[in-house]
Amino acid sequence: MTQKINDRTKDLISLHVAGATVRHTSPYSELKVDENTQPLDSAFIATYVAPFYLQRKDTDEFRQKYLAVKSSIDIKLVSKLLGDFNWRPRSVGAYFAALGGMNELEEHIGKLLLRSDVCYTGNNYCLALASFSSPAAIHYLEQYLEYYLEQPDLWFDQNSAMAALSYIGAKQGEDLITPYIPLWQKFIANKPNWDLAESIELFSQQMSALNEFKREINN
Numbered sequence: 001m002t003q004k005i006n007d008r009t010k011d012l013i014s015l016h017v018a019g020a021t022v023r024h025t026s027p028y029s030e031l032k033v034d035e036n037t038q039p040l041d042s043a044f045i046a047t048y049v050a051p052f053y054l055q056r057k058d059t060d061e062f063r064q065k066y067l068a069v070k071s072s073i074d075i076k077l078v079s080k081l082l083g084d085f086n087w088r089p090r091s092v093g094a095y096f097a098a099l100g101g102m103n104e105l106e107e108h109i110g111k112l113l114l115r116s117d118v119c120y121t122g123n124n125y126c127l128a129l130a131s132f133s134s135p136a137a138i139h140y141l142e143q144y145l146e147y148y149l150e151q152p153d154l155w156f157d158q159n160s161a162m163a164a165l166s167y168i169g170a171k172q173g174e175d176l177i178t179p180y181i182p183l184w185q186k187f188i189a190n191k192p193n194w195d196l197a198e199s200i201e202l203f204s205q206q207m208s209a210l211n212e213f214k215r216e217i218n219n
Contacts, residue, residue: 024154026147028114036083045089048073048081053088057095058209063216066099070217075102082108087118094124098131098210099217106132110140113161116148122157123206126164130207131214133168138176141165149183152190159194163203 040049047069055062073096081093082105090112097105106129113125129137144161148154162177162184169176188194 022119022154022156024116024151026114026116026151028111028116028143028147031111031115033108033111033115034079034083035085036080040080040084040089044080048077049089049092052092052095057206057213063213066213067217073100075100075104078102078105079108082112085117087120090118091121091124094121094128095210098124098128099214101131101214103132103134106134106136106140110136113140113144113157114147116154116156119156123160123203126157126160126203127206127210130164130167130203131210133171138165138168141168145180145183149180149187152187155191158184158187159196159199160203162196163200166200167203167207 051065052062055065078093078096078100081089081096084090094109094112096102097109109125109128113122113129116122126141129140141161141164145158145165148156148158148161162180165176165180184196188196
């Protein structure tokens with residue numbers, strides 16, 4: 001009995017460290033995504049995760065670290081980052097996918113956003129989808145908002161999804177977020193510090209930094 005309790009405690013601690021701090025069931029919980037069969041080794045984490053996951057993306061330090069490993073970053077490697085059940089590699093993987101224009105990973109990232117397995121990743125998923133700006137990207141964001149704006153107790157990444165949809169709409173000359181404003185207003189009724197205009201502005205700044213670096217990489 002004691003051993004079972006200890007094992008359960010270890011499992012819970014492991015989930016918490018990975019970023020699964022809020023356990024929830026949604027219509028998207030069973031979406032199939034590619035998952036790694038083996039944990040990431042320490043050398044891989046030291047090279048592709050540790051230098052990036054807590055770094056501000058608009059700094060020379062981040063850019064130099066990225067350029068140092070850029071030649072080895074491909075879809076296989078980014079898929080490996082996204083396939084780990086941990087917020088750190090997943091958040092890095094989503095940002096790398098955006099920088100590399102890896103539209104092939106759009107479905108994987110969209111499904112991860114809908115599943116919302118781990119915290120601290122949603123903003124980077126939204127940045128990646130906004131960078132793709134495809135009909136599929138819009139659909140993933142709309143699906144996310146249609147469900148998660150109806151869950152007022154899940155303080156997830158609804159603000160980033162709204163901002164991403166606003167960004168894509170502005171880019172395409174469309175108003176994509178007005179249909180979600182009534183749901184948004186209900187959702188933030190118990191969240192006085194959630195400000196949509198601020199979220200849109202911050203997201204726009206993040207996209208500007210991402211796009212500037214993409215242009216630098218491609219020139």
